[in-house]
Amino acid sequence: xxxxxxxxxxxxxxxxxxxxxxxxxxxxxxxxxxxxxxxxxxxxxxxxxxxxxxxxxxxxxxxxxxxxxxxxxxxxxxxxxxxxxxxxxxxxxxxxxxxxxxxxxxxxxxxxxxxxxxxxxxxxxxxxxxxxxxxxxxxxxxxxxxxxxxxxxxxxxxxxxxxxxxxxxxxxxxxxxxxxxxxxxxxxxxxxx
Amino acid sequence: xxxxxxxxxxxxxxxxxxxxxxxxxxxxxxxxxxxxxxxxxxxxxxxxxxxxxxxxxxxxxxxxxxxxxxxxxxxxxxxxxxxxxxxxxxxxxxxxxxxxxxxxxxxxxxxxxxxxxxxxxxxxxxxxxxxxxxxxxxxxxxxxxxxxxxxxxxxxxxxxxxxxxxxxxxxxxxxxxxxxxxxxxxxxxxxxxxxxxxxxxxxxxxxxxxxxxxxxxxxx
Numbered sequence: 154x155x156x157x158x159x160x161x162x163x164x165x166x167x168x169x170x171x172x173x174x175x176x177x178x179x180x181x182x183x184x185x186x187x188x189x190x191x192x193x194x195x196x197x198x199x200x201x202x203x204x205x206x207x208x209x210x211x212x213x214x215x216x217x218x219x220x221x222x223x224x225x226x227x228x229x230x231x232x233x234x235x236x237x238x239x240x241x242x243x244x245x246x247x248x249x250x251x252x253x254x255x256x257x258x259x260x261x262x263x264x265x266x267x268x269x270x271x272x273x274x275x276x277x278x279x280x281x282x283x284x285x286x287x288x289x290x291x292x293x294x295x296x297x298x299x300x301x302x303x304x305x306x307x308x309x310x311x312x313x314x315x316x317x318x319x320x321x322x323x324x325x326x327x328x329x330x331x332x333x334x335x336x337x338x339x340x341x342x343x344x345x346x
Numbered sequence: 347x348x349x350x351x352x353x354x355x356x357x358x359x360x361x362x363x364x365x366x367x368x369x370x371x372x373x374x375x376x377x378x379x380x381x382x383x384x385x386x387x388x389x390x391x392x393x394x395x396x397x398x399x400x401x402x403x404x405x406x407x408x409x410x411x412x413x414x415x416x417x418x419x420x421x422x423x424x425x426x427x428x429x430x431x432x433x434x435x436x437x438x439x440x441x442x443x444x445x446x447x448x449x450x451x452x453x454x455x456x457x458x459x460x461x462x463x464x465x466x467x468x469x470x471x472x473x474x475x476x477x478x479x480x481x482x483x484x485x486x487x488x489x490x491x492x493x494x495x496x497x498x499x500x501x502x503x504x505x506x507x508x509x510x511x512x513x514x515x516x517x518x519x520x521x522x523x524x525x526x527x528x529x530x531x532x533x534x535x536x537x538x539x540x541x542x543x544x545x546x547x548x549x550x551x552x553x554x555x556x557x558x559x560x561x562x563x564x565x566x
Contacts, residue, residue, distance in 0.1 A: 174529065175529050176383070176529075177378075177379050177380075177382040177383035177529065177532065178379055178383075178457075179379070180378035180379050180382060181375075181376070181378055181379070181462055184375060184378065185375075225434060225438070228430050228433060228434050228437070228456055228459060229427060229430040229431060229434065232426050232427070232430045232459050232460075233423070233426070233427060233430075236422070236423050236426055262422065263462060265422070265426065265460075266426075266459075266460045266461070266462040266465050267460065268379045268457045268460035268461075270460075271456070271457055271459060271460045272453065272457060272460075275453050275456055275457070276453065279453065319548065320541055320544040320545045320548050321541060321544070324375055324540050325537050325538075325540035325541045325544060326537075328533050328534075328536050328537035328540060329533070329534065329537040331533045332530045332531075332532075332533030332534040332537060333530070335529045335530040335533055336525075336530040339528065339529070339530065
């Protein structure tokens with residue numbers, strides 16, 4: 154596969170350089186919202202949606218800013234767009250699914266400070282992707298995020314039935330799990346390269 | 347809301363809580379992404395910690411000064427924009443000081459914007475307290491964050507490349523555990539630190555319980 158091909162960009166963001174398990178982006182929701190499988194999946198979907206919106210907007214903004222030589226405003230413009238996109242998603246979820254809104258709680262507005270989303274916007278700028286490539290990059294990143302958080306939630310649901318020493322309950326156990334998952338994902342390194 | 351807590355006295359605790367009791371990384375689990383991503387060497391960890399502390403101090407100081415002027419409805423957006431401004435400053439600053447560190451930290455300097463610890467401090471402390479208290483608390487939190495990064499960075503560098511700050515420690519015979527420098531190592535080391543703290547805490551609680559139990563037995 155060619156490094157610039159759309160399929161490679163998608164796979165690269167989703168699996169080979171998985172945003173969560175290989176690049177360490179979006180760890181907070183991974184630890185915070187991975188208690189239940191359904192909630193985790195919804196959180197993943199919401200995040201992936203915001204990622205797509207912000208990636209498209211970030212691409213447009215970057216074109217405008219580069220045109221006027223205003224690159225130093227990039228970060229501020231990106232984060233403002235992401236904050237608005239999150240606000241939009243929050244309003245949609247609140248209107249159409251109040252139970253989901255309750256379940257996601259504080260982590261919904263916190264999508265703004267999910268580094269995975271800002272990461273997508275920054276990386277696609279760094280790699281100088283064109284519009285189509287950016288869209289597929291963000292779709293891949295979103296798919297990778299959903300994959301990671303759903304895997305994590307599945308493991309943690311099983312773990313509830315296991316006899317874990319009291320000191321390892323909670324965050325420590327989740328981190329160990331994430332470590333093992335990340336180890337597994339390392340097996341994909343070099344794929345398609 | 348702001349006026350009510352304005353008069354809270356500044357104590358030693360304002361400063362120390364960030365370092366131990368409310369350590370942003372080990373206790374509150376905030377800002378995990380840079381904690382795991384850039385701690386593969388002590389130097390990177392230190393640079394990241396200081397950069398974050400700088401952004402935290404400056405942005406929280408500004409937010410604290412402006413706290414009566416920021417409308418409640420758009421406060422999060424305003425905080426984010428203020429934080430992003432200072433992150434841009436730090437980004438250019440590090441670029442100017444050391445290209446080596448700039449390349450090592452990569453996009454994670456810009457990603458300080460998305461560090462929930464800074465926004466969390468702005469929302470929970472800076473927007474309700476005077477400038478002096480905010481600065482002291484911010485300094486404590488920043489140092490606590492840096493300390494946590496160093497805890498991870500030193501273990502990962504020691505085991506992963508057998509060096510500390512680039513100086514070889516174990517001698518020739520040591521076979522580096524490369525896994526510690528790779529992503530899984532970050533998760534494992536942080537997990538072990540958390541286990542250690544949980545163990546210490548549980549032991550303290552057990553001792554306290556045993557102490558009161560004995561006292562009760564004596565009273566009888």
